[in-house]
Amino acid sequence: MLKCFTDNRFNTHGQRLTVHFDSPNLYGAVPEVSPAKGDPSSAHRPINTTTIMAVEFDGGVVIGADSRTTTGAYIANRVTDKLTKVHERIFCCRSGSAADTQAIAEAVSYQLGFHSIELDEPPLVQTAANLFKQMCYRYREELMAGIIVAGWDKRKGGQVYTVPMGGMLVRQPVSVGGSGSSYIYGFIDSNYKTGMTKEECLRFTADALALAMERDGSSGGVVRLAAITEAGLERSVILGNQLPSFSA
Amino acid sequence: MLEESSLQPEWLSEEVSTGTTIIAIAFEGGVVIGSDSRVSAGASVVNRVMNKLSPLHDKIYCALSGSAADAQTMAEIVNYQLDVHSIEVGEDPLVRSAATLVKNISYKYKEELSAHLIVAGWDRRAGGQVYVTLDGLLARQPFAIGGSGSSYIYGFVDAEYRQGMTKKDCQEFVVNALALAMNRDGSSGGVAYFVTIDKDGTDEKCILGNKLPTFFDE
Numbered sequence: 001m002l003k004c005f006t007d008n009r010f011n012t013h014g015q016r017l018t019v020h021f022d023s024p025n026l027y028g029a030v031p032e033v034s035p036a037k038g039d040p041s042s043a044h045r046p047i048n049t050t051t052i053m054a055v056e057f058d059g060g061v062v063i064g065a066d067s068r069t070t071t072g073a074y075i076a077n078r079v080t081d082k083l084t085k086v087h088e089r090i091f092c093c094r095s096g097s098a099a100d101t102q103a104i105a106e107a108v109s110y111q112l113g114f115h116s117i118e119l120d121e122p123p124l125v126q127t128a129a130n131l132f133k134q135m136c137y138r139y140r141e142e143l144m145a146g147i148i149v150a151g152w153d154k155r156k157g158g159q160v161y162t163v164p165m166g167g168m169l170v171r172q173p174v175s176v177g178g179s180g181s182s183y184i185y186g187f188i189d190s191n192y193k194t195g196m197t198k199e200e201c202l203r204f205t206a207d208a209l210a211l212a213m214e215r216d217g218s219s220g221g222v223v224r225l226a227a228i229t230e231a232g233l234e235r236s237v238i239l240g241n242q243l244p245s246f247s248a
Numbered sequence: 249m250l251e252e253s254s255l256q257p258e259w260l261s262e263e264v265s266t267g268t269t270i271i272a273i274a275f276e277g278g279v280v281i282g283s284d285s286r287v288s289a290g291a292s293v294v295n296r297v298m299n300k301l302s303p304l305h306d307k308i309y310c311a312l313s314g315s316a317a318d319a320q321t322m323a324e325i326v327n328y329q330l331d332v333h334s335i336e337v338g339e340d341p342l343v344r345s346a347a348t349l350v351k352n353i354s355y356k357y358k359e360e361l362s363a364h365l366i367v368a369g370w371d372r373r374a375g376g377q378v379y380v381t382l383d384g385l386l387a388r389q390p391f392a393i394g395g396s397g398s399s400y401i402y403g404f405v406d407a408e409y410r411q412g413m414t415k416k417d418c419q420e421f422v423v424n425a426l427a428l429a430m431n432r433d434g435s436s437g438g439v440a441y442f443v444t445i446d447k448d449g450t451d452e453k454c455i456l457g458n459k460l461p462t463f464f465d466e
Contacts, residue, residue, distance in 0.1 A: 173465075186404030186428035189463045211403035246406045 045097060046071045049218035051180030051209055052082060052093035054150040054160040055192070055201045056173050060229030061150040061158040062201040064209050065093050066180065067221030078221045083235075087112045089228055090128045090151030095178035096165065097144040104135050104145055125151040129161035129169055137167025146177045152228050176208070180216030184208045198227055202236075210243045262290030263315065267435025268300060269397030270311035271425050272368035273409075274376040274390055275418045278446030279368040281378075282422040283311050284397065284430050285438035296438045301452075305330050307445050308346045308369030313395035319363035326350050343369040347379035347386055355384030366392050370445045393425070397433030401425050419444060427460040 046069050054063040065082035068075055082094045084102075086109040094101035108131045116123045129149040136145055143165075150160045162175040174192050176184060187208055196204065206223055213219045223238040267288055272281040283300035286293055300312045302323040308330070312319035326349045333349075334341045347367040354361065368378045380392045393405055405425055413421065419442065426440040440455045 182399045183401075184403030185432045186401035186425065187407055188403075189428050189431060189465070190404055190424060191407075192464050194464065207407065208403060211406050214406065215402045246409075 050095045050178035051212040051219040052178050053176045054148045056158045056160050057201045060152045062227050063150050064205040064225045066219040093148040095146040100143045100145045124153045125159040132163045133169040140167045180212035180219035183215040184212045259289045259292035264289045268313045268395035269429035269436040270395045271393045272366045272378045273418045274378045278370050279376040280418040280422050280444050281368040282442035284436040304346045311366045314363035318361045342371045343377045351381045351386040354381050397429035397436035400432040401429045
């Protein structure tokens with residue numbers, strides 16, 4: 001039985017190295033940045049170091065996220081809902097600081113509601129994405145927020161826009177974000193095809209998130225999925241023991 | 249216009265690293281080991297066609313990653329030690345012996361060195377084997393990935409690996425994994441080298457950049 005092993009050494013950059021023996025593949029060397037004792041800025045704020053994903057299909061979008069929120073090494077919430085509604089057919093996936101992203105989403109939700117009343121019709125996904133971008137770009141120094149905006153509107157159908165940290169905006173057919181996303185770029189690049197159906201997108205998203213949660217210590221819990229189409233919204237949850245598993 | 253604050257370009261003072269992607273996988277009767285070919289010094293690519301697969305013995309290769317100087321030196325030292333060892337025992341060395349020699353250096357000089365070698369090869373006793381020596385540990389695995397580009401393909405290799413793959417499956421697996429990592433990692437790129445080692449010998453191949461597999465957005 002392999003046990004967890006911590007090596008209290010430091011690498012050449014002064015960061016503590018930890019090698020984990022808790023999986024068949026012994027690849028876990030992760031530099032743990034330990035802030036100096038007594039440093040007030042090291043107060044662990046809740047963050048969604050996470051894995052989030054969104055995929056476009058003909059007629060809508062599928063969005064997904066893990067469910068872990070951490071304050072330091074403690075999991076403050078293991079069933080977080082990172083898929084937040086900003087309008088009837090427009091959602092955002094939140095990663096980064098939990099407080100920052102919640103505040104931004106509330107502000108954009110308010111602005112979108114007001115805009116939609118003025119227009120007298122449902123807002124465009126591109127509008128929502130631009131509102132997120134304006135806020136994330138203006139306050140880029142203060143915020144730590146990586147957001148994926150996805151939804152359906154009458155003009156362009158299903159759309160996914162990504163607003164990573166720094167405040168850029170770009171539309172992509174498939175987008176991933178959060179700390180766990182690094183591990184699944186290869187999987188996404190090789191498995192995504194244009195013209196997938198809603199069920200295929202749901203399967204693809206669940207597989208990708210499960211793979212990321214397996215490798216990223218900061219992602220885990222359950223997989224929350226949502227499919228947004230003209231007809232409406234369908235939310236689902238895949239519990240930990242029902243996640244797709246892979247032979248490695 | 250930008251003014252150079254010193255007379256020397258920045259890359260001359262950056263450490264040269266093979267920030268890289270390396271991968272090795274064992275199949276029944278042998279191994280396939282592969283790497284990209286980019287060597288960077290900061291933002292500059294100082295060698296775009298470096299072969300990071302270094303022979304330690306006829307049927308044992310290692311893949312280099314991390315600091316270029318450290319990795320090359322480790323490989324050379326182990327090559328020498330293995331030659332001496334194989335003369336002493338009078339037969340071809342075991343892959344495990346080669347991996348142990350690499351591990352001994354990695355562990356003893358852990359604070360000074362920053363290189364990671366994956367050792368893979370074939371021997372008569374245990375067939376195809378892959379060993380990782382990260383941080384001075386020694387572990388045998390069915391397959392292994394390493395280097396900066398490996399982060400991006402963990403999901404891919406976890407999903408695609410199955411037990412009982414044939415030699416051809418393994419070669420495709422290695423080339424696809426390298427291509428995906430090279431597309432996403434700024435420190436990996438160039439051409440893909442891979443070596444297939446089995447009881448009949450070693451077969452070195454190189455796939456040029458424009459012949460690598462392409463994916464949906466290319």
